Amino acid sequence: MTSVMEIYQLLPKTNCKQCGKSTCMAFAVDLLARKLKVDDCLPMVNNTKYSSDYDKLNKLITPVSGVTETGLIVHEDKCIGCGNCVVACPVNVAADPFGAGSGKAPTSDKVIFKVEDGIVKAKNVQECRRFGENKTICVACIDTCPTKAIEFV
Amino acid sequence: MVFSVFRFGDYLSEYFVCTGCALLCDDIEVDVQENRINTVNAACRKGVARMKGCTDPLVCTVDGKEEGIDKAVQKAASILRDAKNPLIFGHGNSSSEAQKLSIDLAKMTGAYIDDTSSFCQGPLVEAILQEKLKTCTLDDVRHRADVIIFWGADPSNSHPRHLSRYSYYPRGKERQRGWEEDRTLISIDIRRSDTALLCKDERFYRIPISGDAEFMEALVSSLSGKVPKTSFDYEKKRILELSNVLRKAKFGVICAGLGLVYSLEQLDPLFKLMDKLNELSDFHLIPMVGQYNMRGFNHNLFEETGYINRLKFDPQNDEPLHGPEYSIVETLYNKKVDAALIIGSDPLSSLPYSIAQNLKDIPLITIDPCQTLTASRSTVTIPCALGGVEADGTAVRMDGAEVTLKKIIKTDRLTDHEILKMIMEAI
Numbered sequence A: 001m002t003s004v005m006e007i008y009q010l011l012p013k014t015n016c017k018q019c020g021k022s023t024c025m026a027f028a029v030d031l032l033a034r035k036l037k038v039d040d041c042l043p044m045v046n047n048t049k050y051s052s053d054y055d056k057l058n059k060l061i062t063p064v065s066g067v068t069e070t071g072l073i074v075h076e077d078k079c080i081g082c083g084n085c086v087v088a089c090p091v092n093v094a095a096d097p098f099g100a101g102s103g104k105a106p107t108s109d110k111v112i113f114k115v116e117d118g119i120v121k122a123k124n125v126q127e128c129r130r131f132g133e134n135k136t137i138c139v140a141c142i143d144t145c146p147t148k149a150i151e152f153v
Numbered sequence B: 001m002v003f004s005v006f007r008f009g010d011y012l013s014e015y016f017v018c019t020g021c022a023l024l025c026d027d028i029e030v031d032v033q034e035n036r037i038n039t040v041n042a043a044c045r046k047g048v049a050r051m052k053g054c055t056d057p058l059v060c061t062v063d064g065k066e067e068g069i070d071k072a073v074q075k076a077a078s079i080l081r082d083a084k085n086p087l088i089f090g091h092g093n094s095s096s097e098a099q100k101l102s103i104d105l106a107k108m109t110g111a112y113i114d115d116t117s118s119f120c121q122g123p124l125v126e127a128i129l130q131e132k133l134k135t136c137t138l139d140d141v142r143h144r145a146d147v148i149i150f151w152g153a154d155p156s157n158s159h160p161r162h163l164s165r166y167s168y169y170p171r172g173k174e175r176q177r178g179w180e181e182d183r184t185l186i187s188i189d190i191r192r193s194d195t196a197l198l199c200k201d202e203r204f205y206r207i208p209i210s211g212d213a214e215f216m217e218a219l220v221s222s223l224s225g226k227v228p229k230t231s232f233d234y235e236k237k238r239i240l241e242l243s244n245v246l247r248k249a250k251f252g253v254i255c256a257g258l259g260l261v262y263s264l265e266q267l268d269p270l271f272k273l274m275d276k277l278n279e280l281s282d283f284h285l286i287p288m289v290g291q292y293n294m295r296g297f298n299h300n301l302f303e304e305t306g307y308i309n310r311l312k313f314d315p316q317n318d319e320p321l322h323g324p325e326y327s328i329v330e331t332l333y334n335k336k337v338d339a340a341l342i343i344g345s346d347p348l349s350s351l352p353y354s355i356a357q358n359l360k361d362i363p364l365i366t367i368d369p370c371q372t373l374t375a376s377r378s379t380v381t382i383p384c385a386l387g388g389v390e391a392d393g394t395a396v397r398m399d400g401a402e403v404t405l406k407k408i409i410k411t412d413r414l415t416d417h418e419i420l421k422m423i424m425e426a427i
C-alpha cells in the first residue's frame, strides 16, 4: 500500500503553497486520500525537471473514481471478481450468513461487497468495521484479495 | 441439482449456472434485456466473459463459403462416411447430451474418440472412477474441510471462485468460525502463485520443477516417523512441520492441479501419500478440472466402455480398442487419422504445434459457438448454441456432481446435440 512518505519523496519539497496547502507534506496527505489530484501541484506539471517524478507519482496514485467516504477504494482494473472479499468481510457474513457468508451470491442488501458483472462493488461502506464508534482493525478484504485490488486511503 | 427461487426480503432471484470453468458456480444472477445478457452478477470476470458470449461468433461454412446448415451437415456426413479412420475430439465445452451422441457417432463411424483429459487431468479422474483415490464433493469441502492443499494449482487464476465458493473462505456446517480459525490453506508449487500469496504462516512450500514425486515420498517418510530426505535438500524441519499439520487434519483435501499431474510420470507416489494420509487422518482428492464438462466426458465414456478417454471403436463389432496409442497426441503424431470432427475445443491452439500441424492436412469439421483457430482451417464449420446460456443441458462439475444447465436466452442456432443428431441421420 502506498504511504504518505513515498508520495512526499516524489514531490518538489519546496513548500511553495501553489497547491493551496501550506506544505508538500500536507499535499501528500490529501493526495493519498484522493482529495487532491497530482496535477494540483503546478510545479510538477510545469517544470520539466520533475517530469520523471511526476510520471512515477501518477503510477503510484492511480486515478480512482468514487473513493468512498470511508476511504475504501476498489481498483476495478485489478479485480477479477473472485469474491474472496465478499465472503470474508465480517459485515457481509453477519448480514447474510447463508448467502455471502456461505460462499454464495449475496442475498441481502446490507452487504458491503457484491460482485457485479465480474467486478466487486462496494456499498453500505459506513458499516465497515474500521469506522464508526466501535472501530476495530479489520483487514479481511485486503488480506484475502489475490490481486491487491482493495485499498484504504 | 435443482434451481430454486430464493426470496429474501424484497430479494427475488433466479439462479443460473456459469460454464466458464468446471466449478460450474450455480448462484449466478443474470439481467436479460431484449434477449441479450445485460449484466451477470456473482460470477467472476472469467465467467462473465464466457456468459456474455463470443466476440466473434462462428459462421456456418463449407470450404470457406457461407452455407445453410443442411448443406454443412451433408458435407460433414460425407467427410465422416468417406474417412477410414476419423477422429472425434473435444468435448470439454459440450453438454453431456452431446458427448453421449458423440460416442454413438464414433461407434457408427469406427472413429478414434478422445478429449483433452488424455493430456491433462485424465489420470486422476480415471483413478477416482476406479476407486483408487478417495474423493469427496465440493460441498463436503465447504462444510467440513479444515486442511486444504492446492498442489500444482493456482485457482485464483484458473478457477477464481474456488476459494470463496467452497474451499477456504466460506462458513460451513462444521466450519462456523471462518477461515482464520477453522481452516488451513496450503500451497505446494514450483512458484509463489497468487493463491500461494493467500496462505498464512508460511504455508507455502516451493518445490523444484518435477520435484513433486520426491516431495510426496518425503512426506510419507515424515508421516511414518522417518527422516524426510530429498535430493534437493528440502529443509527437513518444514516437511516435519507440514506432516504434523496433515496428521492432525480432521478432513483434508488435496486439490490437484495440472502442475501435479504433469510432473508425475505415474501416480504411485500420490497413491502412497493418500494411503498414508488416510491411515492417520481423513484425506480426499479433487482434480482441478478446467473446461466445464471435461469430467462429464470421462464419466460418459466410462459408463459406456469402462474407459475414460483414448479409444477407437472397431467398426465391425462396436468393440472399444483402448490405450495410449489411441490418444489424440499419438494418433496425430503417427498420422493415423484421415478426417476429424472437433467439437467444443480448439486443438490447433491447445496442442503443441508439431502435433497440431498434422490436423491441417486432413478435412476438418468444427462445431463451436465461437470462431477458433481450428475453425479457420476447417472444411466445414457449424455454429452451435452456447452451453448453459443459449442451450439447456447437463454437465459434471470437477468433483463429479451432476449439474443441470438452464437456457437463459433464445437463439436460432442449434445445440451441439441437435447438430450431431443431424449428422448421424445424414450418415
Ligand code: SF4
Pocket (backbone or CB within 6 Å): A011, A012, A013, A014, A015, A016, A017, A018, A019, A020, A021, A022, A023, A024, A027, A028, A040, A041, A042, A043, A044
Ligand atoms: S504545489 Fe507542489 S511543491 Fe508547492 S507546496 Fe504544493 S506540493 Fe509542494
Ligand code: SF4
Pocket (backbone or CB within 6 Å): A088, A089, A090, A091, A092, A112, A127, A128, A129, A130, A138, A139, A140, A141, A142
Ligand atoms: S475492512 Fe473489514 S469490515 Fe471493512 S470492508 Fe474490509 S472486510 Fe469489510
Ligand code: SF4
Pocket (backbone or CB within 6 Å): A074, A078, A079, A080, A081, A082, A083, A084, A085, A086, A115, A119, A120, A144, A145, A146, A147, A148, A149, A150
Ligand atoms: S478479493 Fe479482490 S479480486 Fe476478489 S472480488 Fe474482492 S476485490 Fe475483486
Ligand code: SF4
Pocket (backbone or CB within 6 Å): B018, B019, B020, B021, B022, B023, B024, B025, B042, B043, B044, B045, B046, B047, B048, B159, B160, B161, B162
Ligand atoms: S469460478 Fe468458474 S464457474 Fe465460477 S463464476 Fe468463475 S468461471 Fe464461472
